[in-house]
Amino acid sequence: MVSKRVVIGLSGGIDSTIAAFLLKQQGFEVIGLHFTFSEEKQYEHIEIISNQLGIPIHTYDISADFKIVKEHFVSEYFKGRTPSPCTFCNRVIKWSKLIEFADQNNCEHISSGHYIRKTELNGYYHLQKGVDHIKDQSYFLWELNSDIISRMINPLGDYTKKEVREIASRNVFANLLKKKESMGVCFLQNMDYRDFLKTYCPEKTRNIKKGLVKDETGQIIGTHEGFIYYTVGQKRGLNLEIKRPAYVSKINYEKNELTVGLKKSLYNYHIKLENIHLVNPMSISKDTQLMINIRGLGLNPEEPAIVKFIDKNSIELELIMPAWAVAPGQPVVFYKNDILLGGGTAEESW
Incomplete structure (x- = not known):
């Protein structure tokens, strides 16, 4: 492997471009890799x-x-869950393909335009939050292992977004300042996920019928359009007989039923996680205190939690402050200070 050769994932946006620019300034031989889809024809x-x-x-x-x-993505919604396709993609495609390409081209290092850093702790390489905590993207990389992280160079980890834009304007990249920043799930292309499901699997979605909505006592209070079109915390799209606001608290995909409740009833102090990934398997044990990040509907700040139970398949957390509308399928990511330890997928909360 050539130690000064690096392959960087380049989207064509300002962040990955400036990351490549900084790598060149640091003396690296930089090779770009741009992921495309077959329908993408314009590479200008x-x-x-x-x-x-x-x-x-x-x-x-x-x-x-x-x-x-x-x-x-589709499978999760048809199980009444709310997936996180970006974190899934980072694990199964993006970084594995970068590693594969790097190995084929004799590159020791891989890089990207993520606002992240890395650090070594007890013999394992961990991701660390970037200095710009607003732009920090470590949450979406929680399933990466130490072997991948060890080969990363993260040039934007020590910069703020404002500083990156200033670098672009001072050099030959001012044209990128006008480019709209990509947000959301890439393959949806600004489409509502419900419309995507109807387009991607029309026969399967046609089989989903209207169902019942019950309150938390089990009383029927209305109907819904089909369980795949709802997520925990949602209140729109419900045909209810009650006047007060009601939010989806549970999705029973086997019965095609929704349970709804008052907003306050969706606050919970306990979360059970499965699909556990820890960078260092020994970093967490019973009674470990952590900071956790649950994105969901964006209403949960990063908050402290205590590990109440742990085995190789699951973890139960007790939160100091309750989290709102924790949807099954969403990642819950663990930090110690700024260091990412790993995470798991929410299965239930109470």
Whole structure:
């Protein structure tokens, strides 16, 4: 492996472009890798960035590989869960493909435009939050292991977004300042996920019928359009006989039923997690105090929690402050100070 050669994932946006620019300034031989889908035909912007940076940029059609991400996304909704496709993609596609390409091209290092850092702790490489906590993206990389992290170089981890934009404006990348920042799930392309389900699997969605809505006592109080179109914490799209606001608290996909309650009833102090991933398996034990991050509907700040139970398959957390609308399928990510220890997938909360 060549120690000063690095392959960087380049989206064509400002962050990954400036990351590549900084790597060149640090003396690295930089090779770009741009992931594409078969329907993407226009590569002019990538050619422009290649010329601006003075580096080769290879394209990699991941449309066939990406099918697994879409299938997982659909499967989760049909189980009454709320998936996080970006975290799933980071584990099964993006970083594994970067590693694969790096190995094929004799590159020791991999990189990206993520606002993250890394650190070594007790013999394991961990991700660490970037200095810009607003732009920190470590949450979406919680399933990466130490072997992958050890090969990362993270040039944006020590910069704020404002500083990155200033670097772009001072150099030849001012054109990127006008480019709209990509947000949300890439394959939805600004489509509502419900419309995506109808388009991607029309026959399967047609089989989903209207169902009953019950309150927390089991009384029928209305109907819904089909359980796949709802997530925990949602209140729109319900046909209820009651006047007060009601929020989805549980989804029973086997019966095609929703349970709703008052907003306050969706606050819970306990969460059970499965699909556990720890960078260092010994980093957490019973009674360990952690900071946890639950994105969900964006109403939960990072907060402290205590591990009440742990085995190789599951963890139960007790929260100091209650979390609202924890949806099964959503990642719950563990931190010690700024260091990412791992996480799990929410299964239930109470």
